Amino acid sequence: MAPALSATPAKNGAGKEQQFLEINMGPQHPSTHGVLRLKLTLNGEIVEDVEPILGYLHRSKEKLAEFAVYLKFAPITDRMDYNAPGLNEWGYILAVEQLLDYQVPERAEYLRVLHGELNRIGNHLLWVGTMGLDLGAISPFWWCWRERERVLEFLEQLAGVRMHTNYVRFGGVKFDAPPGWLKRVQDYMAELPLKIQELEDLLVQNDIVRARMIGVGVLPKDRAVSYGVTGPMARASGIGFDLRRYQPYSVYDQFDFDIPIADTGDVYARLLVRLQELRETARIVDQACKRIPEGPIVDARVEGSKQLRVKPRKGETYTRIESAKGELGYYVVSDGTMKPYRVRIRGPSFVNLAPLREMCVGSKIPDLIATLGSIDIVLGDVDR
């Protein structure tokens, strides 16, 4: 049973009884960022209740994991958070590696970090672009996608494919960086902060953006903790937790980067946090390009087709990484065979979407759209 509405319809000016309007937003809608259906109960333009209805992209990945060998599920995990695919497969490979005994060489760790952080840059640029679209601004969309094309070009040079790179492997990575690639990425990381500055000049002090974003979609810190919110959305609500700093995996403990945290928990804070994260990510990529050592890119025991015959020991593990949206966790249950027994995925967007009702009840529809955009959901992650 849905909770009772907070208000009852008032009589209108002519003294007639009014009714709340129940209307659907989605699953096809320009602003729902995918196939999300919102059942809105409206009092004029004020949102009295919003019920997200999911499942329009439920591709049953957790069931598919049980059908084929471990490596074959990695490309399927790519297709969950499709704005930053490289991070999903890294999380999965990392989770299964807890049950294996392979040693990832250091060059491979750095390449994984580069691959992951480039994906994160792509995700945040995409988010700034589509956030602008939600507010009705088109320039951020063009600018961000121009930059995103540069990033995808680098990923294509590294892994052969722009999106869904299927690059991370057990015990390492699939391809080495081509000659000159590191230098090109490093040069771009010197350019990127200027582009971020352009975006900031356009958005941050803009009166319209401030009026539309400040005080909208507020999620206080205690509610954010109760809702299990993680990632940039949590950092914008004051939870200063980043898995890369406090539970470092791979070689993140060797990088020098800051974690942007805001206190207000509104849409504007999330914008600022993500813009700053773009800069910090550029710093990480820059440092990684400089410090990457020479060496093998995959553990020799599991090269080539041995990847398909990987047999983790019997056990269970819960491993999580800081994906572009938040804490992406994989609970992998292995029964000692070549196929997983159970893979449960904690999609950060699924968890981050839950407080939508609390953030939006009482606000107007455009505020709902701005809030929904600021959560940064991707339906592949929500529905899996």
Add this chain to the structure above:
Amino acid sequence: MNWLADETRKPTDGTTPTKPPAAKTEGKPEPAKQAAPAAEPGKPAAAAASAGSPAAPKPAAVPAPPRPKTMTDDVKALLEKFPGAFTQLEDTDPKIPTLQLTDKLLLVPVMEFLQAERKFEHLALITGIDWKTHLEAVYNLWSYAKNVPLEIKVRLESKDAKIASLTGLWATADWHERENYDLMGITFEGHPNLKRILLPDEWRGHPLRKDYEWKKEQYVALDAKTGEDHVYAEPREGAW
């Protein structure tokens, strides 16, 4: 050897620590070893349950080195406060101390204790696992204050999997529990809105169970008048 099964565990086995084994902080779990002589030392108990209790001991080729049970402060405090309610499992993931809650009625008090006093503010994940003989609900917790994880497992029956809902403690439990109800068929008692979240409401069966017939397609149509979905077992006009 299924040393977790209630019917095989005898009181003299010592598998259930009635008081915290203070003398055995880092040592190997002796009582557990006696109860499971045939099992591989590194094999987690939960996985042993899935093997269906083989009568003969499995010939282990190369047993993995046994991992000591992690006795953190939180585990100690839990075992003190709720004596007899927990079985401490061999940690399958060495980074996460794992406890099996044998008395599932104590779930809400245990979680309240963990949230309020042991400062586990973050409920990361609720997982349902189908072990064919029984189900299992796994709760992964995380403490921001102390930067440590904890995992609590609860065993449930296959046919009638019921457990208390944690929506009163964590708002995030709402959607996790709905998803587990939808895909695994675990009923969470006390949940304010326990209905399917990913599949249409009329879907039959719980797909992530091992006995779900995934080859049998179900077809979804949209009711033009009400806007709700209808699910059919045979293909028909307007249903895909």
Add this chain to the structure above:
Amino acid sequence: MNPQALPPERLREPLPRDAGSKTGNQVDLIIRKEQDEHGSFLLGKVDQLVKWGRSNSLWPFTFGLACCAIEMMGAYGSHFDIARFGSEAARASPRQCDLMIVPGTVIKKMAPRIRNLWDQMAEPKYAIAMGGCAIDGGPYQDSYNVVKGVDKIIPVDVYVPGCPPRPDALLEGLMVLQEKIRREDPPIQLGLKG
């Protein structure tokens, strides 16, 4: 005037698919197509004009299902620029579009809605199935919740393979569709009125 009401000898060629009978719209004016040189030349030019207009102003429907939508947005972006093909106005309302690009996996719950949206589009309308999932289910062959291909729901004109196809692959698909439109049966069926 309903084309079905014309006596058979007045109909020289089969009616093209966009004669309006599917959605119930009626063609206001039907003039029989003449076979002589002048008539064909004039009408041929009008046909060409109509086909030129249709193929070079395909307005796509903003309909993003899954990952392919990101590459579709890349095609809309400034680097690949679908606007130079005439697809400048991507509308959210199906009434205002004539091209439905289906990027992404078709889920059973979503399938009736796709059908609804397709039915709401006015003729002439075209569909491009973008990506492996829309063509035949893609990597999700064993899934219990995926419709294996959007052509089970709507008639597809062009299939663009890839997972996801690059934006330039989508643009090639668009060009193939434009070619298909140019080769279509004459869009205006001419017959004498009355």
